[in-house]
């Protein structure tokens with residue numbers, strides 16, 4: 458599997474274009490890996506996780522042919538993860554020379570928003586598939602199992618466990634410490650690469666809610682190792698960073714280097 462990080466920021470982007478805090482000023486000054494757009498990854502050039510308003514510019518920046526994307530897996534409807542009106546650009550009359558529908562997967566709220574935004578444009582350009590926790594979907598030769606996150610009590614936010622070409626990818630954001638039922642399901646599984654969010658920054662408890670903190674990440678790493686779910690520590694990649702943490706890319710690298718945990722950045726490509 459080829460995993461391409463399109464964006465690695467939390468909801469407001471990093472820097473937040475409205476913000477003049479020290480972290481945002483430093484991010485603008487330093488540039489490079491400190492410029493983060495909203496979180497998303499592309500897998501094998503044909504699958505995409507989440508679709509924010511940044512998708513258009515991310516595709517231009519990394520020379521992505523978005524027309525190649527066949528499957529869009531949406532974690533939840535927060536504005537940094539799903540902005541379906543942007544997908545009108547893929548409908549009849551707006552896009553030419555395209556030979557397959559875009560399959561959109563997500564919880565019932567994702568389906569509702571997708572239908573509202575795209576229903577009148579649907580034609581044969583979009584296909585919707587509602588996902589329910591623990592009920593796997595077959596996508597080509599791959600199997601994708603949605604797992605409950607601990608993120609927003611008003612929505613069934615989903616994490617995705619992907620089994621594809623003999624490898625497994627765990628798309629584990631946005632969430633705090635996983636709900637017990639998710640841990641139960643993960644027991645006995647093997648993860649080749651896990652993508653987790655580190656939104657709560659350096660502080661926080663070992664089992665933070667809503668998002669993970671640095672301490673929660675380390676607790677997850679230990680639990681993964683104890684249960685032999687993920688035994689290679691350098692296969693954990695962190696994303697969804699915010700200026701509120703006050704930490705820049707190099708700070709995160711220094712913090713997690715002793716544990717072998719990787720800090721993702723916009724444009725990073727990983728092969729597993």
Ligand SMILES: [Zn+2]
Nearest residue numbers: 467468537631
């Ligand atoms: Zn988010």
Ligand SMILES: [Zn+2]
Nearest residue numbers: 476478481700
């Ligand atoms: Zn700021």
Ligand SMILES: [Zn+2]
Nearest residue numbers: 533535608631
């Ligand atoms: Zn969210």
